[in-house]
């Protein structure tokens with residue numbers, strides 16, 4: 284819970300989330316539940332003492348040395364996800380919690396290679412996630428889309444094979460005005476040493492097919508990882524992007540081209556990219572006119588969902604309601620949705636601003 288006096292305003296703000304890994308919603312409790320249901324043996328206490336109980340595992344998630352340390356836990360945990368219903372349950376966990384935090388629209392990542400490499404069918408994963416998305420739209424009023432991420436630490440040939448599977452299965456097709464099963468491409472996992480340019484071919488194919496495009500960049504990597512993604516992958520957004528502040532020319536370009544950064548403050552804190560939230564360049568970005576949204580990244584690991592991130596920013600920066608309106612408006616503007624839905628979200632934002640006007 285947020286200590287700030289603006290808490291009820293922040294809770295009410297209609298939110299768009301653009302940086303959320305569905306696999307990052309796998310809490311220690313849900314992991315143990317799925318392991319039991321699917322008869323999956325967890326590491327023995329000798330192999331990994333953190334797996335003794337949900338409590339010890341949750342405790343393990345209280346400290347990560349860096350991105351790599353987190354990713355090891357994240358990929359290890361996923362092994363309990365087996366059936367379509369597991370993926371649906373995981374995504375449903377996200378949507379119900381996000382709804383309570385005021386999320387109205389969510390563009391969510393998934394990592395198909397982390398499942399197909401374990402012998403789980405691509406279609407099993409997508410069907411499960413999309414069943415939860417449909418239910419979320421009907422029951423919670425949350426619109427959403429699915430973004431397929433390539434794991435940059437795996438060989439490029441693996442990403443190419445994943446792209447081929449998605450193309451052949453018709454997951455990118457637009458049928459009878461219906462939404463695509465997969466709307467966009469993303470790029471995640473270990474950043475430094477795995478440059479965006481490696482994935483040019485898949486992004487070119489995606490662009491040709493009219494897919495939306497984003498990539499993680501400038502989380503641990505220097506600003507050239509951001510410019511590389513813009514120049515070579517033609518991304519429309521940058522996920523994280525906090526190291527943009529190190530390159531003034533690139534920052535001006537990001538402003539001019541209205542590239543949205545999907546900033547994740549608690550993630551940056553938990554992965555030691557910053558020592559405290561006040562070092563996340565929120566004030567610099569606001570002052571320079573860099574557009575950004577605020578997101579939770581991997582909420583089961585990083586101390587909370589989107590509202591916790593909004594509250595952490597408020598506590599560190601003491602933003603005005605007008606500044607929050609700008610953040611909310613930029614989050615709507617940078618969403619991959621039609622003008623009609625943007626109009627609805629803007630009406631919600633106006634209503635929230637009037638309700639909380641002093």
Ligand code: HPA
Nearest residue numbers: 304471472473499580581
């Ligand atoms: O924050 C992240 N960075 C890179 N890869 C990821 N995969 C899940 N979360 C992340």
Ligand SMILES: [Zn+2]
Nearest residue numbers: 304471522580
């Ligand atoms: Zn991420």
